[in-house]
Amino acid sequence: MIFAPIVFVSQSVAIDHEFVYHASQMLDKVNVAGSFNGWNKDADPMSRSADGMTWTKHFKLSPGAYTYKFILNGDQWITDPSGKSVDDGNGNTNSQFIILPAGYEKPAMKSDGIITEKALQHLVEVPYFNWDRGILTLSIQARPNDVASIKVQVAGKGEFKAEDAGGDDLYERYTAKIPWNRKQDLRYKFILNDGAGPRYFGPKGLTTSPSGNEFAVTAASYKPFEVPAWVEHSVIYHIFPDRFANGDKSNDPAGVLPWDAQKLTYSSYLGGDVAGVEQKRDYLRSLGVSAVFFNPIFKSPVYHRYETTDYHEVDPYFGTNAEFEKLTHDLKGDGMRVILDGVFNHTATNFFPFADVVKNGASSPYTGWYTFNSFPVKIAPNPNYVAWFNYPSLPKVNYSSPDATKYMLDVPGFWAKHADIGGWRLDAANEVTMEFWRDFRKAVKSIDKETWIVGEVWGDGTPWLKGDQWDSVMNYQFRDAVLKFVAPSGPAKPSMFLSRLMTVYNSYAPQVSRNMMNLIGSHDTARVMTLCEGDASLAKLAAVIQFTWVGAPSVYYGDELGMTGGPDPDNRRGMTWETATPTNTMLSLYRRLIQLRNSSPVLQSGDPIPMLADDAKQVAAYARVLEGNADLVAVNRSAQTQDIDLNLSTVAGLPKSIATVEFSDALSGTAYTAHKSILHLRLMPRSAVVLMPRLGNLLHSSHHRQTGSGLAMAMSTHHAQKEPK
Secondary structure: OOOOOEEEEOOOOOEEEEEEEEOOOOOOOEEEEEOOOOOOOOOOEOEEOOOOOEEEEEEEEOOEEEEEEEEEOOOEEEOOOOOEEEEOOOOOEEEEEEEEEOOOOOOOOOOOOOOOHHHOEOOOOOOOEEEEOOEEEEEEEEOOOOOOEEEEEEOOOEEEEOEEEEEOOOOEEEEEEEEOOOOOOEEEEEEEEOOOOEEEEEOOEEEOOOOOOOEEEOHHHOOOOOOOOOHHHOOEEEEOHHHHOOOOHHHOOOOOOOOOOOOOOOOOOOOOOHHHHHHOHHHHHHHOOOEEEEOOOEEOOOOOOOOOOEEEEEOOOOOOHHHHHHHHHHHHHOOOEEEEEEOOOEOOOOOHHHHHHHHHHHHOOOHHHOOEOOOOOOOOOOOOEOEHHHOOOOEEOOOOOHHHHHHHHHHHHHHHHHOOOOEEEEOOHHHOOHHHHHHHHHHHHHHOOOOEEEEOOOOOOHHHOOOOOOOEEEOHHHHHHHHHHHOOOOOOOHHHHHHHHHHHHHOOOHHHHHOOEEEOOOOOOOOHHHHOOOEHHHHHHHHHHHHHOOOEEEEEOOHHHOOOOOOOOHHHOOOOHHHOOOOOHHHHHHHHHHHHHHHOHHHHHOEEEEEEEEOOOOEEEEEEEEOOEEEEEEEEOOOOOEEEEEEOOOOOOOOHHHHHOEEEEOOOOOEEEOEOOEEEEEEOOOEEEEEEEOOOOOOOOHHHOOOOHHHHHHHOOOOOEOOOO
């Protein structure tokens, strides 16, 4: 077994890390790219050693886990033959190494009297300090398996136990919940015990004295992190504009391919447009979605429109500004908000400022909008300007330019005046300066504080989710956890699956987790049916989890029909409208899940509670709890029928009355009754149940009384099933 290289370093001090690649043949050049340099394949060339076969590169890196690859001769990406390999959640493999903080040299052990002080952290900011729905959440970071018990002592309120809220290989988070009406000032400290008596953690660090070391918060000055209230109650439908529906062939570009073309290239147009979306509004209404996210619609030289030519004009192949404005009004009338894709990290080369520099060189007034290394500008491989991933067609905007910043900050205001816009999804958002996003939030929220801001980040989004930048992120971490559990390339054990879900949930403030953009497929990933190797029962399990977990479900167009497709561009085929029929069991399930989500306050806003992780049986179960009400979800990943017992009296956080409640499975209509707090379930192979209290039990909405006859068929296809035809 090969382990990830481990380096020990102080939490706040970066260390020199050397990458080494031993070539098996003579190479012209070798580069290293990874999570530490934005995966820029040209940014960091390695140095050839005297033997001609060994290549090295040094970086200063802080503690954390990093993924990387070597690039041979500029285009051959490979993993490190001597490193640890990890799955990136999208069918690819990367190499990984970990830098550990100082103090981690010896194994941690609870109750040994030793606490790794440098691992401890608490900040009076989100997510360590957060207020939501009348509850103050106080969290502290510690080394995993290092502290026997942690409490929070709040002046005038007493002591509160901090529960383990999950973590990773480096840090664990412990969280306490305290009622607070935001009227009294707060003074508090953490009490840690590891077998050598209590120690106290506050602004002065870890001490043995209980006095003079408290965090203080003035109630009048505290402003909670508020996100748009509508998002957690919503189901999002994700449309790739050129591939959803072609309603007006008169605006098709030359050379448009047939709608059912299977072999697509990176330049193929199929002709999807505004008219097509208008004509399919009845389909969107029938699904019950409440928001529509469009990939870029602005004028562009390419079909995917991630190269923006004009931020103020809809692409003519998609429609006109007036047509799009009408569409947003019509969708709003149907109860659907519109979310636009904002590409602010880079532009097209024919965007007017860049085009002016190409024409006028150093004398152009727009040279500061980008970062040029020399003149004249050369739009060619290895361009002489900074470009996204060094692609010549994607020059990167320089936000140290006040003029460029002002122009981009005015874009949301323009569209707020010319259309009904409910939100902005931000492309390559982690590569734009945080200063710009802080100004962006001010600009957007000054127009309408309910406008949603969601950033594209494939990993941890906490740096941008402290209340001053975004409201949410595309939850690729959720997708990774789900697919590693259900897809054949896994499957992860149920215990690992629930641990991953809870770790991601606890990484953010609760209101942030409730408005996460939860996806299992997108325009950048292989389709879920393909990742499930054509097994519809597995894809259905993923959908059930998506609609019953915390966050706003986002459905990539066609996933509800069981469409297949490998990595880009194969995942962007034309919508298979011929499969949108009553006999399509995948579509029936999605419609039912959307109906359940729309009608259940618990599934929209409830807190998650893990209930069961039976690794031997491949069964996971969890609850969603809200104001004394609870819905239960159990998922059988195995290919066998499984019998399980849920002990409702032992699950912390469940309402006590739940033990005597009668339940109905919202997917099949089957009734279940607990006996002496034990709820016995028989789960069919690769199936799930969504158990809701029947009428007259808990204070729950009437949607719990369901027969679900059609859905029993939808979920019962537990054997391999290909895309419906």
